[in-house]
Amino acid sequence: MDDKEEKHSKEENAMSRRYFLEIVGGGAVLTAAVGSAVVIGQYLSPNVLREPALRFKAGLIENFSADSITLDKEQKVFIVRGKEGYFYAMSAVCTHLGCIANWKPEDGVVACPCHGSKFNKEGNVVDGPAPRSLPRFSVTLDEQGQLVVDKSVIVGEDVILKV
Amino acid sequence: MKNALDRIVRSQVWRSIFRHGLPDSNRSRAETVFYNFFLHLHPTKVRKRSIKFTYTWGLGGMSFGLFIVLVVTGALLMLYYRPSVPQAYWDMKDLQFVVSSGTFLRNMHRWAAHAMVALVFLHMLRVFYTGSYKPPKEFNWVIGVVLFVVTILLSYTGYLLPWDQLSFWGISVGTNMIHAMPFGVGDKIAFLLLGGNIVGENALVRFYVLHCFVIPVVAIVLMAIHFWRVRKDGGV
Numbered sequence: 001m002d003d004k005e006e007k008h009s010k011e012e013n014a015m016s017r018r019y020f021l022e023i024v025g026g027g028a029v030l031t032a033a034v035g036s037a038v039v040i041g042q043y044l045s046p047n048v049l050r051e052p053a054l055r056f057k058a059g060l061i062e063n064f065s066a067d068s069i070t071l072d073k074e075q076k077v078f079i080v081r082g083k084e085g086y087f088y089a090m091s092a093v094c095t096h097l098g099c100i101a102n103w104k105p106e107d108g109v110v111a112c113p114c115h116g117s118k119f120n121k122e123g124n125v126v127d128g129p130a131p132r133s134l135p136r137f138s139v140t141l142d143e144q145g146q147l148v149v150d151k152s153v154i155v156g157e158d159v160i161l162k163v
Numbered sequence: 164m165k166n167a168l169d170r171i172v173r174s175q176v177w178r179s180i181f182r183h184g185l186p187d188s189n190r191s192r193a194e195t196v197f198y199n200f201f202l203h204l205h206p207t208k209v210r211k212r213s214i215k216f217t218y219t220w221g222l223g224g225m226s227f228g229l230f231i232v233l234v235v236t237g238a239l240l241m242l243y244y245r246p247s248v249p250q251a252y253w254d255m256k257d258l259q260f261v262v263s264s265g266t267f268l269r270n271m272h273r274w275a276a277h278a279m280v281a282l283v284f285l286h287m288l289r290v291f292y293t294g295s296y297k298p299p300k301e302f303n304w305v306i307g308v309v310l311f312v313v314t315i316l317l318s319y320t321g322y323l324l325p326w327d328q329l330s331f332w333g334i335s336v337g338t339n340m341i342h343a344m345p346f347g348v349g350d351k352i353a354f355l356l357l358g359g360n361i362v363g364e365n366a367l368v369r370f371y372v373l374h375c376f377v378i379p380v381v382a383i384v385l386m387a388i389h390f391w392r393v394r395k396d397g398g399v
Contacts (some may be wrong), residue, residue, distance in 0.1 A: 049359045098339035099332060114336060 058147040069103045087161040089139045089149045090123045095132040222286035229279040236272040246371035251326035283314045303392040313382045320374035
C-alpha cells in the first residue's frame, strides 16, 4: 500500500466535523425530548390519591340480620349474612363496565341497571354481558365486634367469616 | 360630513389597512388572493363544478361554523362554571336558572355539539361517495379521520362536566372500557386519564382541561392544515 492510498482511506473513515456536530446536537435534543416525556408522564400520575380507603369498617355484626344482603353505597360493597349466620363481602361493581349493581329481593338477583347483567346471591353471573362473577373481599372482626372489609384482599368463595 | 369621511379614508391609518382598490384585472385578482392572509388559503382559480352546492352540500363549512359557535358559547359558559366536585353541578344549575341567557347558551352549546358530530360524519360520507379521498387527497382524508376522532373526543370530554348522574356513569362506563386493553396498558391509560382509580375530583379537572384547552388546540391546528390542503387540491 503506498502512502497516497493510505491517506485517502483515512479521510474516508474519519468522521466529518458536520456529521459529528449533527450527532452531538441531535443527541442532545433527543435526550431532552425523552427526559421531558418521562417527567411529564410522572407528573400526570398522581402520587397521593384522596380516594376512600380500601380497608373500612362496615358496622357491628348485630346490625345485619340473618339471611340479608346490605349494600354499602359509599364503598360499593355488599355485606351478605347467610342463614347460618356467616358473613362474606362481595363487590357491588358490575364486572362488565363498572356500574353499581343492586340487590333485587323480588327476583332474588343482584341486577346492574346499565346493561342488564344479573348475578345470584353468591355473585355468579346468571344473565347479561358481565364476563366474571363479582369478586369477594376479605372480612374480619375487630375487638369491638365491627366487621372490617379489605377491598385490596380478594378471597375465594370458600372463605367466609363464621360468627 | 363628506369632507370628514374623505379625511378618514385618505388618512395614513386607513390606507395602511386598506392598501388597494378593488382588483380590476385577472392578475390583480390573483394577487389579492396571494397577499391577503385570510384569502391565501384559497386557490387562485376554482373549477365551476367544485363550487356547485349539491356537490359538497357545504358540510365541512357548516361543521367549521358550528365549531365557531361552540368556541364562543363555550368560552362564555366557562365564566360561570368551576370544575370542582362541590361546585360543578350547582354552577351548571345556576347557568340554567340564575344567569341571564344561561339556559340559551348552554342549550346552544349542547345542540351545536350534537350537530357538529352529525355534520362531521355526514361530511365524511359525502367525501366517501364523491371519491374525494383518492389521490392526491389521501393525506387530507387521513387528517379528516383524525379530526372526526377529535370531534368525538371533544363531545365525550364535555359529557362529564355537568357532573350529574348521566355524566358520572357515562364516564365510568367509558373509562372502564379502556381497561379492556391488554398487558396492563389499559389500566395505566385509564389511571392517567382519571388521575386515580375512580371518577372523582381529578377526573373532572382532567376532562375540563382536555375539553377546554388540549383537544381544541389540536383541533384548530389540524383544521388549519385540513383547509389549506383542501384549497391546494383545488377545492374551496
